[in-house]
Structure formats: C-alpha cells, structure tokens
Amino acid sequence: MICGSKAxxxxxxxxxxxxxxxxxxxxxxxxxxxxxxxxxxxxxxxxQSKLDYASGFFQMRIKIPNKDCRGIVTAFYLSSKAYDExxxxxxxxxxxxFLGNNGEPYTLQTNIFARDEGGxxxxxxxxxxxxxxxxTYGILWNQHQIVFYVDDTxxxxxxxxxxxxxxxxxxxxxITCSIWNxxxxxxxxxxxxxxxxxxxxxxQGFNIHGCQYYNKPNKAACYSPHLWWNxxxxxxxxxxxxxAYEDVRKKYLFYDYCSDRGMLHKECKIx
Numbered sequence: 001m002i003c004g005s006k007a008x009x010x011x012x013x014x015x016x017x018x019x020x021x022x023x024x025x026x027x028x029x030x031x032x033x034x035x036x037x038x039x040x041x042x043x044x045x046x047x048q049s050k051l052d053y054a055s056g057f058f059q060m061r062i063k064i065p066n067k068d069c070r071g072i073v074t075a076f077y078l079s080s081k082a083y084d085e086x087x088x089x090x091x092x093x094x095x096x097x098f099l100g101n102n103g104e105p106y107t108l109q110t111n112i113f114a115r116d117e118g119g120x121x122x123x124x125x126x127x128x129x130x131x132x133x134x135x136t137y138g139i140l141w142n143q144h145q146i147v148f149y150v151d152d153t154x155x156x157x158x159x160x161x162x163x164x165x166x167x168x169x170x171x172x173x174x175i176t177c178s179i180w181n182x183x184x185x186x187x188x189x190x191x192x193x194x195x196x197x198x199x200x201x202x203x204q205g206f207n208i209h210g211c212q213y214y215n216k217p218n219k220a221a222c223y224s225p226h227l228w229w230n231x232x233x234x235x236x237x238x239x240x241x242x243x244a245y246e247d248v249r250k251k252y253l254f255y256d257y258c259s260d261r262g263m264l265h266k267e268c269k270i271x
Contacts, residue, residue: 009033010207012047019176021045025198034204037179039072040197046178049208053078054172054222056210057229059138059149062098062177065199066131069100071183071192074201076137080171091116092169094146096137098130099123099182100199106130110148110156114167119264122156123255124248134204141169143223144235154237154245155252159267166267172213177203 011032018026025045027036037045064074077095093113101107105125112120128135138149146169148156162168179201183192209229211222225231237245258268 010205012206015049015051015206015208016047016175017050018045018047020178029202033206034202035177037074037177037201037203038198039179039181040199041194044178044180046176046180048177049175052080052172052174052213053208053210054213054219055142055227055230056208057138057140058175058208058210059136059205060175060177061134061136061204062130063132063134063202064098064106064130065100065179065201067196067199068193069196069199071181072100072199073178073180073182074098074100075176075178075180077176078139078141078169078173079176080169080173090171092171092173093118094139094141094169094173096139096148108150108155112146112158112169114169117167119261120158120257121255122253122257124155124252125254126150127252134202136205140229140234142230142234147237153248154241155248157237157245161267161270164266164270166265172219175208175210177201 012028012035013032021037021043025038025043026047027038028034029036035047039045058078060076062074062076065072075095075097077093077097080090080092091113092115093111095109095111097109097111099107099109106129107123108126109121109123111118136149136151140147140149144160146158147154160168179199181192211227213219213222223230258265
C-alpha cells in the first residue's frame with residue numbers, strides 16, 4: 001500500500017509551501033527532502049500543499065518531538081476551507097494528531113469532520129516510540145471509505161454511509177502539517193514545560209498521490225476508477241488488512257467516540 005521510494009526524491013518546494021512560522025521555526029534539511037517544524041513560546045509552525053485534492057492516498061513520514069512535550073500537538077491532516085461564501089459552513093477535515101506526553105505510551109488521535117460535524121475522535125496508544133524513528137502515516141480517501149494507516153497497518157476505517165444520512169467528507173481539501181500549542185486541549189496539564197523548548201517535529205516524503213482539484217466539473221473525474229486509489233480493491237480492507245485492523249483495535253484502542261457520544265452519530269448505530 002505504501003507508495004515506494006519516490007516520495008524521498010521529491011523536494012518540499014515542489015508540492016508544499018510554508019504557511020506560518022518564520023526562519024526560527026521552519027528548517028530545511030537535505031536540500032528540502034526533510035522539513036523540521038519548531039515551537040517555542042513565541043510561535044509554532046506549519047505548512048500545506050500548494051493545491052487542493054478531491055480524492056487520493058496521502059502520506060507523510062513523521063518523527064515527533066523527543067522531549068517532555070505534554071501540551072504540544074504535532075498534526076498531519078486534510079482540510080477544506082473553513083468557510084466558503086457559496087457553500088456556507090461546509091468544512092471537512094481528516095486528522096492525525098499526536099498528543100504530546102512524557103513517559104506514558106504515545107497517544108495518536110484521529111478525527112473526521114464532515115459538513116462542520118466533528119466529535120469523531122478515536123485514540124490509540126502507539127506500539128512503538130514515534131520519537132526515535134520516522135514512521136509513515138497515511139490517509140486513503142475515496143468515495144467508499146476513509147482509512148487511516150500507521151506504516152502499512154490500518155488503524156481506523158470510516159465508511160461512506162451518506163445513503164442513510166451520515167455526512168461524509170466531500171469537499172476539496174489541502175494537506176497540512178503543523179506543530180502547535182494544544183494546552184489544555186491536548187492533555188490534562190495546565191502548563192507546557194517551556195524549559196524543554198524548542199520542540200521539534202520532523203517531516204519527510206513530499207510526493208503526493210491525489211487527484212488535483214481545479215474546478216467543479218473536475219471533481220467527478222476524481223472519482224474515476226482509473227485512479228488507483230479508487231479501484232474496487234480499495235473499497236474495503238482485504239482479509240490480511242482486516243485482521244491487522246482488528247488486532248490494533250483490540251490491543252491499542254482506548255477511546256472511541258461511539259462508546260461515549262454514539263447517540264449523536266448515526267454511523268455508531270450501524271453494526
């Protein structure tokens with residue numbers, strides 16, 4: 001499923017641009033094949049894709065800060081515009097968020113917003129230390145399902161149930177990575193340990209497998225089965241993936257919105 005080594009041959013500037021943070025918070029390594037985002041008391045940092053996409057398989061190799069980073073959030077996500085004068089409030093978002101901690105198993109949160117409706121958080125404890133080596137985090141997004149991957153392992157599946165009234169992300173989205181101050185949202189600590197600053201997150205792999213969105217008629221083309229991520233073998237997990245997915249859910253999932261606020265979401269009532 002992971003899309004080969006070409007991602008390492010693509011430099012940041014080809015597909016991405018810095019959106020916030022200055023030269024003290026954004027650093028380019030290996031001629032733009034790696035980007036490091038830094039946060040201190042003055043600012044965090046972020047970057048996003050130059051183009052929007054309407055389907056695809058999006059990946060980023062990430063190494064998160066290796067200090068006491070409670071309250072610091074490292075994020076990789078897809079996001080539509082927050083507001084559009086023609087579409088109104090119709091924000092879509094698909095999130096990976098690393099919730100900083102100190103000593104405990106590392107928490108990875110995923111979330112999905114569709115037409116401004118969020119509250120679909122799931123949290124797992126990672127089975128490795130994400131501060132030591134780079135790992136690949138991926139989002140498959142087509143008209144049938146959204147799948148979150150850690151390396152080659154699916155950790156979450158969100159099916160398109162719009163036929164029964166469940167909102168499903170359908171707006172064109174850009175890719176965003178950032179490091180930001182999440183206190184007290186990200187943890188139960190009241191203060192970040194700024195004596196550990198600056199906190200540094202590292203990113204690699206800037207190739208993009210996605211259908212570029214230019215205009216409204218183009219969106220239908222982004223659902224074409226000729227795009228490999230829309231092929232019917234990506235409409236559901238295969239047997240091996242399903243077993244790996246169930247194993248992760250059994251061993252590492254510790255919070256699921258359906259067990260907490262399931263009455264607010266129709267998809268939680270589907271067996």
